[in-house]
Amino acid sequence: MADKLTAVLVGCGGISRQWLRTVTQLEDFRLVSMVDLDETAARRRAEEFELADVEISSDLEATLERMQPDIVFDCTVPTAHYPVTLTALEHGCHVMGEKPLADSLDHAREMIAAAEAAGKLFAVMQNRRYDPNIRRLKAFLDSGVLGRLTTVNCDFYIGAHFGGFRDHMAHVLLVDMAIHTFDAARFLMGADATAVYCHEWNAPGSWYDQDASAVAIFEMTDELVYTYRGSWCAEGLNTTWESDWHIIGEQGSVTWDGAEGFKAQVVDKAGGFFSEWANVEVPEVDGPTKHGGHAGAIREFVDCVRSGCAPETICHDNVKSLAMVFGAVESAESGQRVEIIV
Ligand SMILES: NC(=O)c1ccc[n+]([C@@H]2O[C@H](COP(=O)([O-])OP(=O)(O)OC[C@H]3O[C@@H](n4cnc5c(N)ncnc54)[C@H](O)[C@@H]3O)[C@@H](O)[C@H]2O)c1
CATH class of the missing domain: 3.30.360.10 (Dihydrodipicolinate Reductase; domain 2)
Structure with a gap:
C-alpha cells in the first residue's frame, strides 16, 4: 500500500459535512473523488470545502475502477449501504459507512461475509462512542x-x-x-x-x-x-x-x-x-x-487501515447492535x- 492513502466519499448529503471536516485534514491522505447519484450535491459539497482537485461523479463503479482508492467512505441513505458497500469491497476497498450498518440483518450478514472474503475492513460510524x-x-x-x-x-x-x-x-x-x-x-x-x-x-x-x-x-x-x-x-x-x-x-x-x-x-x-x-x-x-465523535472514529479507522488492527466499530461487533x-x-x-x- 502506498504511503499516501486515497479515498472516495459517496453520498454528499447532510452528514457528509461532518466527514469532510476530518477527511480533508488527515495527513498522508488524499480524497480523490466525491460521488452522489445527484452530481450537483457532490459538486456543491466540493465547492463548500474548496476541493477543486477532487473528481465529481454519479457513477461509483466507474470511479472505483478509474481511481482504485484504498478506502470508500459511505455517507449514503440506509437503503444504499448494502449496494455501495458490496461494490466497494468488490473493488478491493476498505469501507467505513454511516450507521445503520444495513437496512436488514440479511443484508448485514452478506456485507460482513463480503468483507471477510475480500480481506478488507468494514466498520460503521457510531460516533457517540x-x-x-x-x-x-x-x-x-x-x-x-x-x-x-x-x-x-x-x-x-x-x-x-x-x-x-x-x-x-x-x-x-x-x-x-x-x-x-x-x-x-x-x-x-x-x-x-x-x-x-x-x-x-x-x-x-x-x-x-x-x-x-x-x-x-x-x-x-x-x-x-x-x-x-x-x-x-x-x-x-x-x-x-x-x-x-x-x-x-x-x-x-x-x-x-x-x-x-x-x-x-x-x-x-x-x-x-x-x-x-x-x-x-x-x-x-x-x-x-477516545473522543471527537465523527473525527475520532474516522481517525481510528484510518489508523487501523494502516496498522491492520480492527477498529472498535468493526462490522462483526456492530451487527450485534443492529x-x-x-x-x-x-x-x-x-x-x-x-x-x-x-
Ligand atoms: N452518525 C450520525 O450521527 C448521523 C447523523 C445523521 C445522519 N446519519 C446517517 O448518514 C446517512 C446519510 O444521512 P443524511 O442525513 O446525510 O442523508 P441525505 O439524504 O442528506 O444525504 C444522502 C445522500 O446520499 C445520496 N445517495 C443516496 N443513494 C446513493 C447511492 N446509491 N449512491 C450515491 N449517492 C447516493 C443522496 O443523493 C444524498 O445526496 C444515513 O445513513 C443516516 O442515518 C448519521
Missing part, C-alpha cells in the same frame, strides 16, 4: 464500584422537526436513532441482547407519518435487563441526544444525563430497612480517551417477544 463522557461512565462501571450490574434503563426524548426522509420512514425512531442508544447500552454493559419485547406507536400530535415512539425491554447476557423508552416527537423537557441513563449494580447506582451530569451512590452500611448510602464521584478518565434494532422492529410488528440471533 467517541465521547469522553461515555468513556468516563464506562471506566466507572468497569472499576467495579457498583458491583455486578443488574439493570440499565434509559430515556430518549427529543422533539426533532427534521423534515425530509425521516418524516415518512417506517420505524423511524428505532431504525434511524435507537441504533446509537442500543450500541451505547451494549458498550456500557459489556453485554449483548438475547431477546426483546417492544411496543411502538405514533403518538397523537406526532408530525411523523409512522411510529416515532417506542418502549423496549431487552434481556441481555449476564442476566442483565435493559429498558429503552424513546420518542422523537416529545415537546419540552428534552433529554440529551445521548439519552438519560439510570444504571443499577448490586452495590450501588449511577445516573448519567448523557452530558457531564453524573450522580452515583454506593452502599456504605448494610443491614437496616434501607442501607446507608454514600455519594461517590464518577472520576474523569485519567489519561487520553440486531437489537431489527429484533425490536420485529417485536413491535408481531406483538411478541423476539429472540435476538445475530
Whole structure:
C-alpha cells in the first residue's frame, strides 16, 4: 500500500459535512473523488470545502475502477449501504459507512461475509462512542464500584422537526436513532441482547407519518435487563441526544444525563430497612480517551487501515447492535417477544 492513502466519499448529503471536516485534514491522505447519484450535491459539497482537485461523479463503479482508492467512505441513505458497500469491497476497498450498518440483518450478514472474503475492513460510524463522557461512565462501571450490574434503563426524548426522509420512514425512531442508544447500552454493559419485547406507536400530535415512539425491554447476557423508552416527537423537557441513563449494580447506582451530569451512590452500611448510602464521584478518565465523535472514529479507522488492527466499530461487533434494532422492529410488528440471533 502506498504511503499516501486515497479515498472516495459517496453520498454528499447532510452528514457528509461532518466527514469532510476530518477527511480533508488527515495527513498522508488524499480524497480523490466525491460521488452522489445527484452530481450537483457532490459538486456543491466540493465547492463548500474548496476541493477543486477532487473528481465529481454519479457513477461509483466507474470511479472505483478509474481511481482504485484504498478506502470508500459511505455517507449514503440506509437503503444504499448494502449496494455501495458490496461494490466497494468488490473493488478491493476498505469501507467505513454511516450507521445503520444495513437496512436488514440479511443484508448485514452478506456485507460482513463480503468483507471477510475480500480481506478488507468494514466498520460503521457510531460516533457517540467517541465521547469522553461515555468513556468516563464506562471506566466507572468497569472499576467495579457498583458491583455486578443488574439493570440499565434509559430515556430518549427529543422533539426533532427534521423534515425530509425521516418524516415518512417506517420505524423511524428505532431504525434511524435507537441504533446509537442500543450500541451505547451494549458498550456500557459489556453485554449483548438475547431477546426483546417492544411496543411502538405514533403518538397523537406526532408530525411523523409512522411510529416515532417506542418502549423496549431487552434481556441481555449476564442476566442483565435493559429498558429503552424513546420518542422523537416529545415537546419540552428534552433529554440529551445521548439519552438519560439510570444504571443499577448490586452495590450501588449511577445516573448519567448523557452530558457531564453524573450522580452515583454506593452502599456504605448494610443491614437496616434501607442501607446507608454514600455519594461517590464518577472520576474523569485519567489519561487520553477516545473522543471527537465523527473525527475520532474516522481517525481510528484510518489508523487501523494502516496498522491492520480492527477498529472498535468493526462490522462483526456492530451487527450485534443492529440486531437489537431489527429484533425490536420485529417485536413491535408481531406483538411478541423476539429472540435476538445475530
Ligand atoms: N452518525 C450520525 O450521527 C448521523 C447523523 C445523521 C445522519 N446519519 C446517517 O448518514 C446517512 C446519510 O444521512 P443524511 O442525513 O446525510 O442523508 P441525505 O439524504 O442528506 O444525504 C444522502 C445522500 O446520499 C445520496 N445517495 C443516496 N443513494 C446513493 C447511492 N446509491 N449512491 C450515491 N449517492 C447516493 C443522496 O443523493 C444524498 O445526496 C444515513 O445513513 C443516516 O442515518 C448519521
